[in-house]
Amino acid sequence: MLKPAYLLILAVLICLGCSSNESAIPEYTVLKGATVFDGTGSQIEKAVMIIKDGKIQNIGGPKTEIPKRSEVIDVTGKFITPGLVDSHIHFAQTGFFDGRPDVVDLRDSLNFEDLQQDLRANPSSYYETYLRSGITAVYDVGGFEWSIERQTMAENNLSAPHVATAGPLISGYPETTLDFFNTASEKQMLYLDSPETGRSAVRRHSELGSTGIKVWGLILNDSTFMQSVRAVADETKKQGNQLIVHSTSLDQAKEALRLGAKVLVHSVDDQEIDDEFIQLAKANDVIYLPTLTVVRGYYEAYKSLKELRKVNAPNDVLDDRITAHLQSSTVYESQLPDNFNLDGRITGFGNFLGGYEAIMAGNLKKVHEAGITIAVATDAGNPGTYHGFSIYDEMIAMQAAGIPATDLITMATKNGAIAMKRSADFGTLTKGKMADLIVLDQDPSKDIANMKSITHVMRGGLLKLVNKAFH
């Protein structure tokens, strides 16, 4: 047994390890001295943020009173924003073609059933990739039914981001295309063959607790399909759920808004948006997710079949599966289906991307100027769009399109939480909200690329360094 004198020395040593106001176990965590962008558009210099039980107890300027029994962490000179939200991801996709056999069918060498089993059973690598990229919440807007369970499983796991999921997608594309996404036992794509099929899918997903009902593609010239989609929209409203529509042409996007869409998961990319679009978007209070970079991701992924691709992931957050694919991507060139014209596809994308990106960038600027709610979204999991750190390139592209960095902070935090229907809980650093935040070395309001200078992430009050693996 230790003598009292030793205990005293031990107590002094413990006290030096922290900076508690008292030697008792701290009741509060206080982050003191940083410039805080709170997600609402406001900025607090030399902020004092008081955290207890995973929530923000108080936040204010340097004169904010620090309670006794606080562990004070000095973050002077650093920058803090709410944890980032990626409002469009897919846990059933990997960032390579193995998760998208509809695009490049490599199932002879990359077993799709095994992949899906593994993705379902092992979510933690993506969870860590997200958190270490500063993303404390993600919205999976299309996957298998199992994705819906992730909402509650991840919520109480401080090593996971918050998760919202829409579950299986509803589509009118040919069943032969949709079947590429499905396994022998489960579907992530449901073929919409009648209004009743649509209504029963909406009811089932809503009963399972899905956040949103997603329609993949509007086929405007197919009146039978459109009648079924109207039933989906109507049932979604009845169930108190929100309609999410993948609709990338101006005509489709307008029709989606007329159907009551609350979330548009991609940019309008075929032409400049018009006043009617803006009026419909405002009337719906829609959330517009630009996903500017996902198609360039495909281009890079195709090229990776010919030449290994070097990817610069801040803090080495690349998950193991995609790391392995990137190290061996060229072996698949010889395994492409016979009729697959890789060179043609690369040339085609190369010719088309510049003009396509310019339309999306112009539309993003117009949508922003019109005051429509915009959230940051990557479509991570698609080939070439990696889970986690892809959010930096997306924000950089949005900034290049003319969105000020200060507005981007709100789009990547508060507005993402709105898309996920979680704005009561997180997305801003205000009193009573969850203590989900990131600490940066450089000022993100000067250049959104400074989000890459992340050093720490806090989820539910638990602060972690991001420059090394959590386990």
Ligand SMILES: [Zn+2]
């Ligand atoms: Zn998507």
